[in-house]
Amino acid sequence: MNTPALSLRRYGDSKGSHAHEHFQVLWGWQGALELEIQGRGLRMTSGRAAVIAPGDRHDFWSSAGSACFVLDSFDASPVLAALAGRVVDTDTAALHLLRFLSSRHTLDDALQAPAVAMLLSTLPAQPCTRSLARRIDWPAIDAWIDVHIAEPIAVAQLAALACLSPSQFAARCVDETGIAPIAYVRERRLQLARRLRAEGWPVQRIAERCGYRSPSALTAALRRS
Numbered sequence: 001m002n003t004p005a006l007s008l009r010r011y012g013d014s015k016g017s018h019a020h021e022h023f024q025v026l027w028g029w030q031g032a033l034e035l036e037i038q039g040r041g042l043r044m045t046s047g048r049a050a051v052i053a054p055g056d057r058h059d060f061w062s063s064a065g066s067a068c069f070v071l072d073s074f075d076a077s078p079v080l081a082a083l084a085g086r087v088v089d090t091d092t093a094a095l096h097l098l099r100f101l102s103s104r105h106t107l108d109d110a111l112q113a114p115a116v117a118m119l120l121s122t123l124p125a126q127p128c129t130r131s132l133a134r135r136i137d138w139p140a141i142d143a144w145i146d147v148h149i150a151e152p153i154a155v156a157q158l159a160a161l162a163c164l165s166p167s168q169f170a171a172r173c174v175d176e177t178g179i180a181p182i183a184y185v186r187e188r189r190l191q192l193a194r195r196l197r198a199e200g201w202p203v204q205r206i207a208e209r210c211g212y213r214s215p216s217a218l219t220a221a222l223r224r225s
Contacts, residue, residue: 004073004116006107011068014061022074024052027090027119029098031066032177035059035087042087043138045178047095051125052086069098071116079123089175096120136162136172145188150211155181190225191199193218 011033026033026044033044037058044050044066052058054076073080097118101107139141144161145153156218159169173181193210197203203215212218 004071004075004112004216005070006069006101006112006116006119008102008107009037009068009070010058011062011066014059017057017059019055019057020052020072021054022072023054023076023080023084024058025071025073025080025120025123026050026052026068027070027094027098029067029069029102031062031064033060033062033066033068034175037085040085043176044087047090047175048087049083049090049094050087051080051083051085051123053081056085069101069119071119077120079120082125083123088124090110090122094119097122108215136164136169136176138176142188146192147186149189149192150209152211153185186221189223193222197222 008029017036024212026035026049028044028046028048028050030046035042035044035050035058037050037052038056042050097115101111101115104111122153138145141158141161145158148157155166155170158173159166162169162172164172173179173184179182179187191214193206193212194208196206201209203218207215207218210218212221
């Protein structure tokens with residue numbers, strides 16, 4: 001594979017760690033993708049890019065499903081070498097280009113070369129300092145939400161768990177999960193409500209358990225989801 005190849009790939013359960021003899025670059029498009037590169041855990045969301053160096057063992061998984069544009073390339077450019085093993089932010093031009101590419105049924109040969117060149121141009125020349133920010137322990141956040149899911153939950157409470165201000169947490173939540181904190185909590189409520197409904201719980205009990213003010217509010221939320 002001497003010619004760079006760009007494709008849209010979907011991820012779910014882990015397929016196991018592996019390595020390639022070429023660079024692999026991922027641009028997040030839909031959902032959140034968990035990465036492990038050489039034992040280091042990273043998180044991919046829309047508007048972010050990850051670079052995996054040749055020979056680096058890596059694994060992918062997404063609990064809710066995700067999609068990324070993936071470039072396989074033997075081009076050992078200085079930019080790719082500098083960003084290897086990292087997840088970095090890209091500019092809005094990358095999102096516009098990904099939106100255009102996602103509207104195509106196939107990435108034909110005529111589109112491959114210009115698309116690859118434009119996507120690579122959106123990568124920063126050096127790692128972004130934001131990657132050094134305090135890591136949010138999302139499994140711990142999820143566990144806390146699940147314990148308090150029948151109660152009103154404020155952004156300030158979640159921010160305190162992450163040792164961030166509410167505004168910082170809100171920005172990081174959108175950056176790392178693709179949705180705002182309130183929507184994040186709402187999705188946790190809906191996931192539990194769907195599971196309990198599948199188990200045959202009465203609507204009244206589900207509403208009480210999941211923090212909805214009434215059965216009709218729960219029904220409306222499920223209908224909108």
